[in-house]
Amino acid sequence: MKATHPQIELRNLHRWFGSTHAVNDISFEVAAGEVFGYIGPNGAGKTTSMRILSTLDEPHSGDAFVDGFSVLEDPDRVRSRLGFMPDYYGAYQDVNVREYLDFFARAYGLRGGERKRAIEFAMDFTELHPLATKPIDGLSKGMKQRLCLGRTMIHDPSVMVLDEPAAGLDPRARIELREMIRRLADLGKAILISSHILTELAEMVDKIGIIEQGRLLAVGSVAEISARVTPDSIVRIRLLEEAQSLAKWLESHDHVADLEANGAQLKFRHAGGEAEQAELLAKIIAAGFRPVEFATQTKSLEDVFLQVTKGRVQ
Amino acid sequence: MWQCGACGKGQVGFVPTLSPRKLRKPARLTKLTMLNTVAKTFTAIDPWLEWLGDRLNPLLVKETRQALKSRQFTLWFVLMLIASWLITIGGVAIIGPSISFVSAGGYLLLAYFFALAVPLVIVVPFTAYRSLAAELEDNTRDLLEVSTLSPYQIINGKLGSAVVQMLVYLSVLAPCLAFTYLLRGVDLPTIALLLSMAVCSSLALSLIGLLFAAVTRQRYAQVVLSIILAGALFLALWGLLMSAWAITNYGAWFAADETKIVIAAISSAFITTFALLYLTAVKLVTFASANRSTALRWAMVAQQAAFLAWVGGILAADNFSDVNQAAPGCGIVAGIYWLVMGSLLTGESPTLSRRVRRDLPQSTLGRMLLGLFSPGPASGYLFVIANLLTVAVLFLIGLSLRGGIFNSSVTGPRPSNVSAATFLLLGLSYVAIYLGIGKLLISAARRVAIVTMLGSFLIHVLLVLASCGVPVLLQQSISWLRSPNYTYLQLPNAAWTLSDLLDDDLTSLQWMTAVLIVPAVAACMFLVNLLFAAREADQQRVAAPERVVQDDLELAPPPELKPQNPWEEPEPA
Ligand SMILES: Nc1ncnc2c1ncn2[C@@H]1O[C@H](COP(=O)(O)OP(=O)(O)OP(=O)(O)O)[C@@H](O)[C@H]1O
Ligand SMILES: [Mg+2]
Numbered sequence: 001m002k003a004t005h006p007q008i009e010l011r012n013l014h015r016w017f018g019s020t021h022a023v024n025d026i027s028f029e030v031a032a033g034e035v036f037g038y039i040g041p042n043g044a045g046k047t048t049s050m051r052i053l054s055t056l057d058e059p060h061s062g063d064a065f066v067d068g069f070s071v072l073e074d075p076d077r078v079r080s081r082l083g084f085m086p087d088y089y090g091a092y093q094d095v096n097v098r099e100y101l102d103f104f105a106r107a108y109g110l111r112g113g114e115r116k117r118a119i120e121f122a123m124d125f126t127e128l129h130p131l132a133t134k135p136i137d138g139l140s141k142g143m144k145q146r147l148c149l150g151r152t153m154i155h156d157p158s159v160m161v162l163d164e165p166a167a168g169l170d171p172r173a174r175i176e177l178r179e180m181i182r183r184l185a186d187l188g189k190a191i192l193i194s195s196h197i198l199t200e201l202a203e204m205v206d207k208i209g210i211i212e213q214g215r216l217l218a219v220g221s222v223a224e225i226s227a228r229v230t231p232d233s234i235v236r237i238r239l240l241e242e243a244q245s246l247a248k249w250l251e252s253h254d255h256v257a258d259l260e261a262n263g264a265q266l267k268f269r270h271a272g273g274e275a276e277q278a279e280l281l282a283k284i285i286a287a288g289f290r291p292v293e294f295a296t297q298t299k300s301l302e303d304v305f306l307q308v309t310k311g312r313v314q
Numbered sequence: 315m316w317q318c319g320a321c322g323k324g325q326v327g328f329v330p331t332l333s334p335r336k337l338r339k340p341a342r343l344t345k346l347t348m349l350n351t352v353a354k355t356f357t358a359i360d361p362w363l364e365w366l367g368d369r370l371n372p373l374l375v376k377e378t379r380q381a382l383k384s385r386q387f388t389l390w391f392v393l394m395l396i397a398s399w400l401i402t403i404g405g406v407a408i409i410g411p412s413i414s415f416v417s418a419g420g421y422l423l424l425a426y427f428f429a430l431a432v433p434l435v436i437v438v439p440f441t442a443y444r445s446l447a448a449e450l451e452d453n454t455r456d457l458l459e460v461s462t463l464s465p466y467q468i469i470n471g472k473l474g475s476a477v478v479q480m481l482v483y484l485s486v487l488a489p490c491l492a493f494t495y496l497l498r499g500v501d502l503p504t505i506a507l508l509l510s511m512a513v514c515s516s517l518a519l520s521l522i523g524l525l526f527a528a529v530t531r532q533r534y535a536q537v538v539l540s541i542i543l544a545g546a547l548f549l550a551l552w553g554l555l556m557s558a559w560a561i562t563n564y565g566a567w568f569a570a571d572e573t574k575i576v577i578a579a580i581s582s583a584f585i586t587t588f589a590l591l592y593l594t595a596v597k598l599v600t601f602a603s604a605n606r607s608t609a610l611r612w613a614m615v616a617q618q619a620a621f622l623a624w625v626g627g628i629l630a631a632d633n634f635s636d637v638n639q640a641a642p643g644c645g646i647v648a649g650i651y652w653l654v655m656g657s658l659l660t661g662e663s664p665t666l667s668r669r670v671r672r673d674l675p676q677s678t679l680g681r682m683l684l685g686l687f688s689p690g691p692a693s694g695y696l697f698v699i700a701n702l703l704t705v706a707v708l709f710l711i712g713l714s715l716r717g718g719i720f721n722s723s724v725t726g727p728r729p730s731n732v733s734a735a736t737f738l739l740l741g742l743s744y745v746a747i748y749l750g751i752g753k754l755l756i757s758a759a760r761r762v763a764i765v766t767m768l769g770s771f772l773i774h775v776l777l778v779l780a781s782c783g784v785p786v787l788l789q790q791s792i793s794w795l796r797s798p799n800y801t802y803l804q805l806p807n808a809a810w811t812l813s814d815l816l817d818d819d820l821t822s823l824q825w826m827t828a829v830l831i832v833p834a835v836a837a838c839m840f841l842v843n844l845l846f847a848a849r850e851a852d853q854q855r856v857a858a859p860e861r862v863v864q865d866d867l868e869l870a871p872p873p874e875l876k877p878q879n880p881w882e883e884p885e886p887a
Contacts, residue, residue, distance in 0.1 A: 005861070054460055055459070055460060055601065056456050056459060056460065058602065067861075068859075069859075069861055069862070069865075070859070072603055072667070072668075072669075073603055073667065073668050073669045073859070074669070074859075074862060075601045075603070076462070076601070077862070077865060079460055079461065079462050080462045082460065084456075084460045086453070086456060086457075088453050089453070090452060090453040090454035090456065090457045091452060091454070092376070092380065092452070092454060093380065093384070094379075094380045094383040094384050095376065095379070095380060099379055103372055103373075103375070103376040104457070104461060106368075106372030106375065106376075107372045107373075107458070107461040107462065107463045108461055109462055111368040111369075112364065112365075112368050115368075151457070155462075
């Protein structure tokens with residue numbers, strides 16, 4: 001049966017801590033198979049809204065839904081469908097990796113062969129097999145993160161909420177994590193992930209939400225948001241000859257600003273769309289200049305983030 | 315470890331690896347057949363163990379595994395072993411050759427009991443407390459909460475781990491206790507009673523430990539609570555040892571007629587209190603929008619019913635001739651009980667969550683009968699008054715059967731029937747007044763601040779202290795009011811009014827005034843709160859969201875309609 005509702009939905013959430021408005025009217029949706037990147041400066045309210053979504057905290061007003069179930073009214077049904085990976089590590093003493101996973105598999109009501117398969121799958125997926133009998137307090141940061149991810153997926157949830165899963169991972173582990181998350185999304189899970197490592201995030205998300213001071217400033221794909229914040233693009237041209245004369249020639253043109261010539265290189269801001277850019281290139285060639293490279297630089301997630309947020313802390 | 319005779323390895327699944335040639339050897343045949351049978355039994359048991367392991371509580375499995383690896387557990391185990399050996403050797407050495415004719419078993423039994431009581435009453439409950447409190451400190455509480463473990467599973471798992479630990483300690487000392495039985499001066503009922511006392515205390519204290527750990531998430535409060543708990547445990551240990559000492563000294567206590575009744579009464583009080591505390595602990599770890607009140611209210615009713623049944627049974631044995639003597643005492647017990655429960659129930663939230671409203675009784679009759687069990691402060695108030703009224707009415711019936719309510723002649727022991735009846739009426743009225751004012755104060759305070767259940771309890775404590783203490787202070791400190799006798803100033807003071815009433819120290823005018831004014835005020839309070847209750851009962855039942863209905867259908871599809879008789883055609887789908 002095709003679900004008619006989004007897997008994750010936040011609806012006008014508000015949460016105060018004393019006078020701090022930690023979550024201020026946040027609404028967004030995530031569909032099955034989608035990875036939603038949640039970014040914002042420290043103290044923006046990411047963790048708070050994720051905890052509300054995971055039934056660990058209560059909003060003052062608004063509601064959140066997982067697979068159509070309200071986190072306020074039906075937390076029990078939400079919990080069986082949701083995997084939450086908090087930004088801290090919850091460990092037991094005198095427990096090894098396999099026992100830890102076994103405990104949570106039991107806690108989610110998995111029995112017999114089903115439980116064994118779930119544990120095997122999680123250990124395969126996170127490559128924890130060599131560590132199966134290692135006590136979990138002795139694991140390194142990256143290993144702990146893998147174990148947490150394994151625990152989060154043990155009951156095959158349809159929704160995963162991951163709070164800074166990449167924090168403290170080495171570059172290789174980060175790349176592996178990225179691939180794991182993409183694979184989980186391909187399995188049809190809706191994934192909400194927060195991270196401060198924007199370059200990593202940009203490569204795995206379908207949509208992002210930018211939050212600051214509890215408010216959601218922008219939602220959409222990176223391209224959509226960047227087009228919305230500044231439609232200008234940066235154009236870089238390399239000529240066979242000195243670029244100074246082209247710079248002079250371009251000064252009188254429409255859509256062009258912030259010219260910077262440097263040897264054979266020229267950089268400027270262009271306010272038009274792709275059609276105007278093609279036209280401009282044709283004109284440049286017609287005017288007798290000989291460009292070897294003509295490139296429009298797409299804005300990175302970092303640029304977008306810096307443009308959207310203001311760096312205020314509440 | 316059980317070893318396989320053929321291959322010398324500790325393998326259970328060795329059977330298929332046996333070659334037929336080996337089987338043919340006659341000398342080994344019997345041995346192998348035996349092993350074969352054993353192995354078969356093992357393979358037969360294995361799925362059962364697996365099945366059982368799957369159904370065991372996840373927390374119990376995890377914590378037993380942890381305990382087997384933990385140092386603390388090994389340490390206590392070894393300490394207990396050493397203690398039991400020391401006691402045995404020391405005891406036998408002191409008693410010496412006279413062991414066969416001196417009745418020294420009692421002392422030895424007490425010594426063993428001490429060695430057992432320390433781990434059972436201190437270690438086990440405190441470990442239970444720590445294990446739940448540590449979930450909070452180690453950040454694993456959230457992980458438990460987002461899992462699909464039910465609140466019952468969480469409490470059962472923690473309690474079950476305490477029981478397992480208890481059993482291990484018991485198994486160390488069981489042979490020692492059996493040994494004392496061989497000596498003179500110890501009988502089986504005493505050993506059984508002492509053991510069950512230790513086990514029940516351990517269980518109840520573990521539950522209280524869990525309650526303490528579940529009651530708050532604030533770290534500072536947890537520090538205070540852990541100190542209080544430690545103090546309470548040592549107090550309990552002292553009490554347990556004192557009663558053990560008394561029991562062993564009393565000798566042949568079980569021969570007395572009343573003993574069985576006393577033990578049975580204590581047991582039923584224990585069981586009902588345990589049930590109430592257990593449900594409280596469970597509800598403390600249940601999510602906020604769930605109904606966390608109804609089950610507790612049923613447990614309270616059950617506890618009151620058990621209490622009344624005992625009182626009734628004991629009074630009936632004497633044909634209810636002592637009902638006038640029993641009424642004030644039972645009234646006080648019930649009054650204090652319901653005052654405490656009421657101070658908590660009136661702290662409930664007045665707005666019912668949509669989740670709770672899904673399960674509200676729908677019909678008018680259902681709402682009238684079960685409305686008292688629906689969550690909410692006003693329904694809580696009415697619930698308490700209804701229960702206390704039941705106690706009062708039952709005793710009034712008893713009084714009217716034994717000489718009439720208005721009978722003021724004192725032939726036997728005091729109080730007179732009319733004093734006892736007035737006592738019940740005024741007692742009920744005071745509870746109605748205190749809880750009624752407290753509830754109004756809480757609703758007023760809720761307009762400006764959040765009032766928790768603890769806050770509600772404290773408001774009531776202050777209220778009762780103030781209404782009893784302030785009149786006394788005024789009367790003692792203001793010169794023209796000063797008097798050692800009862801004055802009208804003490805009308806709000808339940809303690810003084812009720813005790814003087816019982817002692818017949820009120821003048822008849824004072825008596826009249828109290829009987830007229832206090833119930834009248836109580837009736838006003840009751841009516842005001844009834845209005846609140848009407849508003850609260852106005853919260854209608856709501857239908858479950860469509861998604862929930864759909865999910866329920868997926869989980870439990872309705873049974874297919876079967877033909878009712880052989881001629882009926884099944885309808886095409
Ligand atoms: N338990 C709490 N008590 C009081 N204030 C809190 C609490 N939890 C969060 N806050 C406040 O709410 C705001 C949002 O915090 P939150 O942890 O959600 O931010 P975040 O976006 O996750 O930040 P980070 O990137 O640093 O993890 C902050 O101002 C924080 O101080
Ligand atoms: Mg955070």
